[in-house]
Amino acid sequence: MSVTDLSKPMAAPVHMLPRTDLRAGDLHPSLEDPALNSMNFLNEIANHYPDAVSLAAGRPYEEFWEIDELPKYLSRFSDHLRDDLGYSEERVRRTLFQYGRTKGIIHGLVATTLESDEGIVADPESIVVTVGCQEAMVLVLRALRSGPDDVLLAVSPTYVGLTGAARLVDMPVVPVASGEAGIDLDDLLAKIQDARAAGLRPRACYVMPDFANPSGVSMPEETRRALLSLAREEDFLLLEDNPYGLFHGDAERVPTLKALDERRRVVYLGSFAKTVLPGARVGFVVADQTVTGTDGTVGLLADELSKIKSMLTVNTPALAQAVVGGKLLANGCSLVHANRREREIYAANRARVTDGLAARFGTGSPVRWNVPAGGFFVVVTVPFPVDDALLTRSARDYGVLWTPMHHFYDAGTSGGDGVRAMRLSCSVVTPEEIETGLDRLAALITDELNRLRP
Numbered sequence: 001m002s003v004t005d006l007s008k009p010m011a012a013p014v015h016m017l018p019r020t021d022l023r024a025g026d027l028h029p030s031l032e033d034p035a036l037n038s039m040n041f042l043n044e045i046a047n048h049y050p051d052a053v054s055l056a057a058g059r060p061y062e063e064f065w066e067i068d069e070l071p072k073y074l075s076r077f078s079d080h081l082r083d084d085l086g087y088s089e090e091r092v093r094r095t096l097f098q099y100g101r102t103k104g105i106i107h108g109l110v111a112t113t114l115e116s117d118e119g120i121v122a123d124p125e126s127i128v129v130t131v132g133c134q135e136a137m138v139l140v141l142r143a144l145r146s147g148p149d150d151v152l153l154a155v156s157p158t159y160v161g162l163t164g165a166a167r168l169v170d171m172p173v174v175p176v177a178s179g180e181a182g183i184d185l186d187d188l189l190a191k192i193q194d195a196r197a198a199g200l201r202p203r204a205c206y207v208m209p210d211f212a213n214p215s216g217v218s219m220p221e222e223t224r225r226a227l228l229s230l231a232r233e234e235d236f237l238l239l240e241d242n243p244y245g246l247f248h249g250d251a252e253r254v255p256t257l258k259a260l261d262e263r264r265r266v267v268y269l270g271s272f273a274k275t276v277l278p279g280a281r282v283g284f285v286v287a288d289q290t291v292t293g294t295d296g297t298v299g300l301l302a303d304e305l306s307k308i309k310s311m312l313t314v315n316t317p318a319l320a321q322a323v324v325g326g327k328l329l330a331n332g333c334s335l336v337h338a339n340r341r342e343r344e345i346y347a348a349n350r351a352r353v354t355d356g357l358a359a360r361f362g363t364g365s366p367v368r369w370n371v372p373a374g375g376f377f378v379v380v381t382v383p384f385p386v387d388d389a390l391l392t393r394s395a396r397d398y399g400v401l402w403t404p405m406h407h408f409y410d411a412g413t414s415g416g417d418g419v420r421a422m423r424l425s426c427s428v429v430t431p432e433e434i435e436t437g438l439d440r441l442a443a444l445i446t447d448e449l450n451r452l453r454p
Contacts, residue, residue, distance in 0.1 A: 030167035038160045038407040041388065049395040053437035055353075055424040056401040058213065058376050060274045061342050062428060073326025074319070077106075080329055100318045102306045104129025106325040110270075110284050112333040117246065119259040120268065126288035126302045128309060129316045133243065133271035133283035137165040138312070139305040140239060140267055140285060144203040145171040151195055153205040155183050157408035159213050159241065162206050174202070175410050182209060182219035185226055192234050204237035204267070209257055210245040211375025214408045214423040218373060221254045228257060231265045237289070241269040246339050247346045248374035264289050267301070272324050275335045280320040346376065349426035352434050353378050360442040367445060376427040379405065380441075384448050385418035393444075400440035 024032055046054060074096075081087040081095055095105060104110075107127040114120040130136040144150065152166050156175035166173045174191050177184035192202050207227070209219040219227070231238050240257045258268040268286035276282070287301035309315075331338040354371050357380065361367040368381040386404045395401050406419035424441075426434065 033167045035160055035163040035167055045395055052395045052399045052401045053433050054401040055437045056403045057428050058425045059428045061345055073323045076326035076329050077322040096318050100315045102310045102315050104316055106321045109325050109328045113328055116334045117336050118256050122286045126286055126300050128285050128302050128305050130283045131313050131316050132281045133269050134161050136269050136283050136285040137162055139308050141165055141171050142169045142308050143304050145169045149201045150203050151200045153202055155207055157214055160407055181223040182217045202236050204239050206239040208241045210242055211372055214377055215379055216370055216372030216375055216377045224257050232263050238266045240266050243271045243274050244375040246336055247343050249347050251373055275339055276324050276327050280324050282320050282324045353426045356438040376425050378424045379421055381421045386420055386422050398440045398444045400437045
């Protein structure tokens with residue numbers, strides 16, 4: 001029998017506590033921004049209609065994952081600490097179990113992998129290992145946003161996570177036209193000049209040169225080199241995000257901006273979510289730009305980012321890094337090698353989606369779509385507005401999910417009558433699900449087209 005200690009005050013039931021009501025206007029303005037609601041809304045739709053075929057999720061392929069591999073990767077990384085780096089048994093245990101180095105413990109392996117797979121030569125000390133690429137974005141934008149006049153440029157449509165991160169640090173985003181080459185350089189220059197004429201300071205331009213999310217568009221090498229020249233001439237940084245670069249088609253791979261970067265104009269944002277394991281939540285940033293302190297000392301931008309990280313997440317979990325590091329070691333620090341099966345599946349799925357669209361919407365149809373050379377996404381353009389209400393009806397009445405493209409545009413920049421496009425993802429669906437999903441999507445689109453007819 002338990003005895004209540006009457007010497008201690010008893011907590012009042014929750015319903016009896018005095019209410020503390022907060023107003024949205026008293027919280028940070030970003031919480032009211034559509035960019036911060038997009039991911040939650042799309043996840044809620046998917047959870048509410050679990051039986052719908054999802055052509056919306058941008059998750060990596062799952063069928064090659066084996067739970068038994070996780071302890072093997074952990075053991076492989078432990079052997080690396082012990083045998084390759086000469087750590088004592090006590091130091092190995094401390095490295096895996098304790099709080100760790102803020103900039104990360106797999107930075108050397110990341111540097112080796114970047115040189116092997118991307119031709120990027122990076123000093124390991126210029127690398128900060130982050131909690132997913134999302135943290136890397138927040139760190140970089142927080143560091144660059146030094147005052148109210150600082151703005152970020154971004155190719156539109158833009159990954160919503162970048163827009164949301166900019167909102168959190170109060171950094172306005174200036175949209176730049178994409179075009180067939182992945183970025184309209186004339187529009188970029190015009191936007192930079194307009195910003196400066198308005199007393200603003202463009203700090204950087206965010207780009208996803210390889211199979212961009214959401215558009216699927218890639219930049220030719222000529223455009224990449226011209227973009228680097230413009231960044232040098234106009235004195236701004238490039239934030240290169242590259243989660244899909246390894247998932248190319250049969251064409252020869254184009255060098256990343258960072259591999260072409262001779263003047264340290266590129267801050268490279270990387271992620272192991274698509275190439276290793278999304279559940280580990282491990283990303284990184286290569287920030288090799290020099291920073292001169294007020295006392296004249298010279299360091300790296302990576303060191304400045306680590307100061308912010310130390311106040312945000314302290315360090316990226318060592319066990320998550322160890323699993324990622326173990327997989328890198330098991331594959332000779334080459335994710336090209338580790339993802340060869342996934343690359344083949346993504347290529348086959350992309351072809352099935354685009355071929356399936358062609359079979360369902362023949363010549364003369366007002367429905368259009370692009371044919372990306374790699375990545376996860378295909379964009380379908382239709383002659384009617386595509387909004388969240390249509391997505392909800394699609395899930396409820398037709399049993400198929402996709403992503404409205406308006407989520408990737410800044411408010412007021414996507415056209416007066418709404419965005420008329422949807423993003424289809426082909427990464428985590430089977431061939432049978434693709435066919436079923438396209439049948440259902442075709443039924444929805446056909447019914448919408450019929451509504452337009454007199």
